[in-house]
Amino acid sequence: MPDRQQTFAKVLEQVEPFNKKGIAVSDATRFAADLEWDSLTVLDFVANIEDEFDVIITMNMQAEIENVGQLVDALEKLTAGK
């Protein structure tokens, strides 16, 4: 599996426990508008992603990330060279 696809699959795994409505998740799925996450859910999710990928996603970066695709791209950059 190419790297990006692998990253997407790992992100999907982390999304699922919080995917209360059971919607189909793609790159275009938005955390607030589609998954309807509030700030506390986002916190839990980000903490899990940070642990899974051993990275830091600052609040400054979070402000730029609206959908799953953007998160996958950000993680690709953060883990490059690891």
Add this chain to the structure above:
Amino acid sequence: MSDLFDKFDPLIELRDGLLESGVTDPFGLVMERVESPTVAICNGKRTILLGTYNYMGMTFDPDVIAAGKQALDDFGSGTTGSRVLNGTYVGHKEVEQALKDFYAMDHAMVFSTGYQANLGIISTIAGKDDYIILDIDSHASIYDGCALGNAQIVPFRHNDVEALDKRLKRLPPEAGKLVVLEGVYSMLGDLAPLKEMVAVSKAAGAMVLVDEAHSMGFIGEHGRGVVELQGVIDDVDFIIGTFSKSVGTVGGFCVSNHPKFEILRLVCRPYVFTASLPPSVVATAATSIRKLMNSADKRAHLWENSKRLHAGLRQLGFTLGTEEPQSAIIAVIMPDLETGAAMWEALLNEGLYVNLARPPATPANMTLLRCSLCALHTEEQVGEILGMFAAAGRATGCIS
């Protein structure tokens, strides 16, 4: 054309819905007269105050009031100027000296409010390439300090030492780091594990700032806060505090032993670009701070009040924010906003004022009735308070 106020529609609807149910507006209380630190007249009715931050009951202290009156006579009603221009009077230097003596620290810088102290210190010392690592439940003034600056912001789960440690270890070792913690978290009244947190922060080469707004005067042998209680006061770099709680007036401060601390007076915008505190305010603050140094008896009585109220409320069947009383704040957890507002109103009708706290100010979307005790609440008053909670709780169905 869109109305800029449209964004507030959901909140307006929530508020209208609540008020239509006939409940008194919990955010519109007016105190017509204030008789003492623990009693006021609200809607013509004698009301016990259990929702102020007047922890040490200094607002009516005769020495404090005399100092304020004297300063009004001697120095006038206000300074009309910035601390760095015409707004530093002898009283401002005296209150900074009182703080240095109170905390046994080298430097003290007084701001016009506690909010501005956090805004100023945090936004100024953490620059663009630095990191601020903060507890997710931090006070609004800490978040606003982060927003005013341009550092990288890294939150961690409330009071989770391991989460803090992990994040510190993932950051670039050479980057500047500021860990921001609070001694007492004001919503639930719980303490931070500062001993462990300061240790992992120091091991990662971070500077540590602790906001002790809700502990000053009360917690620790000399009332210096949770940093003193847990034996880490010498390891923290900055303590932020306020005059609007135990000190009993208004104003904010930062104390530190950092050798270059004084430069902040020239570069900290919320310090420079606002008027300094009125002479009467700094005079009352200085007098109050000096009296707080020798208030061990009042501290002991406040602990007694806190323990008794906590045990009594628990016995009545209320769910509380902490297992044990940890501070002068005792949070009663309500099932939802409607019940919380009804209970709040029932207590007010009984003659008791507490704070109703709701999201987003509260963690985990909780609705809380926040009780904050005063060292001047008498034993009889605590008994009265418990009686009122029992009656209001039964009337609203919160307890059986």
